[in-house]
Amino acid sequence: MPDSLPPDSVGIVAPQTLHFNEPLALACGQTLKAFDLVVETYGQLNADASNAVLICHALSGHHHAAGYHRMDDRKPGWWDSCIGPGKPIDTNRFFVVSLNNLGGCNGSTGPSSINPDTDQCYGPDFPVVTVKDWVTSQAMLADRLGISCWAAVVGGSLGGMQALQWSLTYPDRLRHALVIASTPRLTAQNIAFNEVARKAITSDPEFHGGRYYDFDVIPRQGLMLARMVGHITYLSDASMGEKFGREMREQAYQFGYDAEFQVESYLRYQGERFSETFDANTYLLMTKALDYFDPAYEFNGNLARALSEARCEFLVLSFSTDWRFTPARSEELVNAMMAARCRVSYAEIDAPWGHDAFLIPTPRYTDIFTAYLDRVAREVRA
């Protein structure tokens, strides 16, 4: 809790809810008649609206990417390390827009919102939303904010997929896409982990086929398990070893089924905390969006052909110990970009923290991120 806010913080910020009273046709065939998006912005939009940067969030992310909501907040927004005055995404130069995606559980319309047709929570009736759908809704948001072209669209993990999709769906509405710790499609192993998470949630008796809101319960155990599995895949074997090793909770082995090692208590705690704050149906939806993302799919698996429509420049970053979306997956993306004659910069950052490394500043990561966006900002001024 900051007594006073750090000088490189965007400070106290307030989310706003934007209502869209326009139909949104989704990839699944359904249409949302209207929807809300919750948004935060940092910095000032310049006169010709050319300095706007869109932040796309990952599986459990939301609109609160930087700053504090209250002076007594324990923690700032989820990407505060990279967004602020003088930080890589420099709010002295950029107007930064961060939203909670459609289907989310932090204020944007999602499964836990009221379905106007029934006056009940959508629950399992909320349509499956894809990365492409998100990008469409984000373009509607850009229209609303008067932004015809983003200086950059930036995202890590599932957020990186959205940045990539922007370059394909709206090639003329962004100048740069920053695709960080991401992948052009999930592997079978990625899908398998998502399926375990979904199965954990849907087999929890408190799930009630997704209508748990009506029973005033949540599928706590299932969501907890889902998060525990997810959490393991976000960290590296090495970083878990560094953090916990085989450190025990008691001096000697207890020979029972309680948590014996610190890593067990840590995981349980993470799972429990998550299950109290995140909506289970949103978790299902986010994992499906991950599974379905595959821009090469419509091009017979040819990613370079999919990318031939892209007009923006790319920065692709991967992290050496990320085994969820390995550097090899980013290289696959870079190879396709090169084949499609795109301008692309690529770096594999040495970092021990696995997939989570994209949230943790390290010198080379920060330097490259900063330098690239400095160039983007200079173009804005030019």
Add this chain to the structure above:
Amino acid sequence: MPDSLPPDSVGIVAPQTLHFNEPLALACGQTLKAFDLVVETYGQLNADASNAVLICHALSGHHHAAGYHRMDDRKPGWWDSCIGPGKPIDTNRFFVVSLNNLGGCNGSTGPSSINPDTDQCYGPDFPVVTVKDWVTSQAMLADRLGISCWAAVVGGSLGGMQALQWSLTYPDRLRHALVIASTPRLTAQNIAFNEVARKAITSDPEFHGGRYYDFDVIPRQGLMLARMVGHITYLSDASMGEKFGREMREQAYQFGYDAEFQVESYLRYQGERFSETFDANTYLLMTKALDYFDPAYEFNGNLARALSEARCEFLVLSFSTDWRFTPARSEELVNAMMAARCRVSYAEIDAPWGHDAFLIPTPRYTDIFTAYLDRVAREVRA
């Protein structure tokens, strides 16, 4: 289903149950007054009982390692690829002993057995059993069979831990230990995956604190999830990709929460099948035995000092794509063996199948396994 048995099969085999009416003091402090072990043997014990090989099984393994129980069995024993006439563990030369470990659910005394003190299933009252306890019980089995010294103790994964423990607990009762796809101790990540599996089982409402036998139910969903997570860690990302990729079940995306990709159905099927045949309390017990195994623990973390008591020769084998117990963990073991002045041969086998590779014959694996055990067999004859 073989019409006739393959010529390199041990043929039709029958398990036998051996009753031990002697107390077994366990690491946890409890004592089992009596217990059963179910055993299969293949080949003939020679006159001086010097050609005996002990097979130690992994988490979900059992005594049925080779051959068939009935002519119409769909599959042979779990390590039939490596045990039989002319195979690496050559039953023309060795007397092979394979057992279901204490705490198992295939006939040896375990949580689903009747506790003579209560005339009810042990359930959660069955004591936590360690790798060391298993080795002690296996030594009692050796006594019963008249085997004072094994030609070799062989195991993969958790089985390799038992082979290693034999070299420490009974240095004069084995001439060779074959430690395959194993590790001298679990990492935090390994423990974390085990904890997810345990949490899935114990949070299933049908678990009833481990007394599900009394309710005539099983924690099916929990056990299924546990197996799904486990299964992912047994395979490599590459082999899952090779086998399933992003192959779908239908021609087009269904945009729902049913299994969309083949890998999802496969995992569900594996989980379901497993949950019908394996005991949940045994699963908990086996994962705890894995977690607790750490022979260096009593030596202040110094594995070489732990190994200084060993007298046998070692063969250590690892597999290139095994990310559960990586080659680095085997190298750690080999380094400690070298430091302890042990005789040790080591090979990292190039194989795409992850941890499961130890069950799948490949030329280099089979060649090294065969050559090493040929030397062991020659020593027997000498």
